[in-house]
Amino acid sequence: MPVCARCQSDSIAWVEASDDPEIYSYTIIHQANHEALADVTPYNAAIVIFPATQSVRLVSNIIDCAPDDLAIGMQLSLVWEEVRPDFIVPRFRPSRDART
Amino acid sequence: MKADTPMIVGIGQSEYTKWNDPAHDSELGLACTAIMAAAADAGIDVTHIDGITSFGEDANEPPLIQAALGIEELRMSAMLWSGGGGGSCGAVDLAAMAVKSGQAHYVVAMRSLAQGHAGRFGQYDPNWRHASFIHPFGLFAAPQLLALAVRRHMHEYGTTAEQMGAFAIACRTHAQRNPAAIMRSRPMDMASYLASRMIADPFRLFDCCLETNGACAVIVTSWERARDLPGVAVPILSSVHGSSDGWSSGPLGSFNMPLESFASVGAAQLSEALYGKAGLSPSDIDVAQIYDNFTGVAMMAMEDFGLCERGGSGPFCASGAIAWPNGEIPVNTHGGNLSEAYAHGLNHVVEGVRQMRGTSTCQVENAALCLVTGGPGPAPTSALILGRA
Numbered sequence A: 001m002p003v004c005a006r007c008q009s010d011s012i013a014w015v016e017a018s019d020d021p022e023i024y025s026y027t028i029i030h031q032a033n034h035e036a037l038a039d040v041t042p043y044n045a046a047i048v049i050f051p052a053t054q055s056v057r058l059v060s061n062i063i064d065c066a067p068d069d070l071a072i073g074m075q076l077s078l079v080w081e082e083v084r085p086d087f088i089v090p091r092f093r094p095s096r097d098a099r100t
Numbered sequence B: 001m002k003a004d005t006p007m008i009v010g011i012g013q014s015e016y017t018k019w020n021d022p023a024h025d026s027e028l029g030l031a032c033t034a035i036m037a038a039a040a041d042a043g044i045d046v047t048h049i050d051g052i053t054s055f056g057e058d059a060n061e062p063p064l065i066q067a068a069l070g071i072e073e074l075r076m077s078a079m080l081w082s083g084g085g086g087g088s089c090g091a092v093d094l095a096a097m098a099v100k101s102g103q104a105h106y107v108v109a110m111r112s113l114a115q116g117h118a119g120r121f122g123q124y125d126p127n128w129r130h131a132s133f134i135h136p137f138g139l140f141a142a143p144q145l146l147a148l149a150v151r152r153h154m155h156e157y158g159t160t161a162e163q164m165g166a167f168a169i170a171c172r173t174h175a176q177r178n179p180a181a182i183m184r185s186r187p188m189d190m191a192s193y194l195a196s197r198m199i200a201d202p203f204r205l206f207d208c209c210l211e212t213n214g215a216c217a218v219i220v221t222s223w224e225r226a227r228d229l230p231g232v233a234v235p236i237l238s239s240v241h242g243s244s245d246g247w248s249s250g251p252l253g254s255f256n257m258p259l260e261s262f263a264s265v266g267a268a269q270l271s272e273a274l275y276g277k278a279g280l281s282p283s284d285i286d287v288a289q290i291y292d293n294f295t296g297v298a299m300m301a302m303e304d305f306g307l308c309e310r311g312g313s314g315p316f317c318a319s320g321a322i323a324w325p326n327g328e329i330p331v332n333t334h335g336g337n338l339s340e341a342y343a344h345g346l347n348h349v350v351e352g353v354r355q356m357r358g359t360s361t362c363q364v365e366n367a368a369l370c371l372v373t374g375g376p377g378p379a380p381t382s383a384l385i386l387g388r389a
């Protein structure tokens, strides 16, 4: 049963996150520890925060971005990527109206 | 020293070999070797050990060890939760509690690892606690996860690769004097550190700990019983384990720790408790054994435990402050997990005892207080302050 860590209430609901994703931290992974990743290595993984939506973090990948261009604070846009028909993941790309 | 101070009376370790060395013993065999060595060091009959503690999901259960060593009566056994090295000092803390309460008389804290038999760390594991949230994005090994915290530290405080290199080089240099160290005879300078291949940026190969087969054991008893033993007893002046508010499994998957302490190891509360229990402050510490899964993470731990200021570990390491013999607080005088062996940090406790006995291969002159910290990242983490024998 999920509860609120501040007041222990179990009255929870979905709320829409703010549309302000940005990179909080990132790493570029050079060693593939799984065969499924061999073809995409090196690849990045990032922690994405939504500053106007407190306490929410997502781990994701930044697509359409060269490794050298990755930067903490980079503004992002959400992209739903279909890995398989039954497997859709949220990824991010640099925001077009780059607010950095 | 108070008469109820728990004492470390015996230390032992197996030979250390690389994780894929085909000749290595089983985990249980390594554990027994280390425990027998610790009992011999303490001057007690190994069959008189009556308590066993461990951490890191050690697979060598106390009943197996009891049967293997002929332990007459097991009065206490306990495992500190958390999958990583967070519990290294915590296993000693549990042993100290058992001895203080009278539950058992001679408690051994042990850890044995043979990744060639039991499975290598850092591989894809669908049962990892936050798997659904991180695995689809290719994030699952410890260096990848902890790189995210250290990258943030670099951003906030300007920590550099060369400063992390200074930490790695200090450990490697100390290991050159340690006959048991896996990286003995392999000195390292800044050029070869920087040339090591990138694993998970900002971590290069030589920012990462070793992968080792080996075991360590530490025997704890009461102050009164220690007086009757022939060996040199080292007092545990303070021992703690725990997890800070909101920290949880933090950088090993949830990433939900408070942003204000994100670029830390979340041990600020634990550090306060550690020093408070002993009536000491960080400036009293003479030598420190800091759990080094990765350079930058160990450096954040140095900040949490007050060896340098918040954000200041980079310049502190680069200044030579952690290098034996002239540094102000030599760190990892055995070589650490980076260059001695990956005995999951129990080797740091063993080295702390050596320092307090005056028998380290990088002995800090007149050292009277040694800080030892457990693995940062997985919660609970843990720490000890040892006093001079």
Ligand SMILES: [Zn+2]
Pocket: A004, A005, A006, A007, A008, A009
């Ligand atoms: Zn609430």
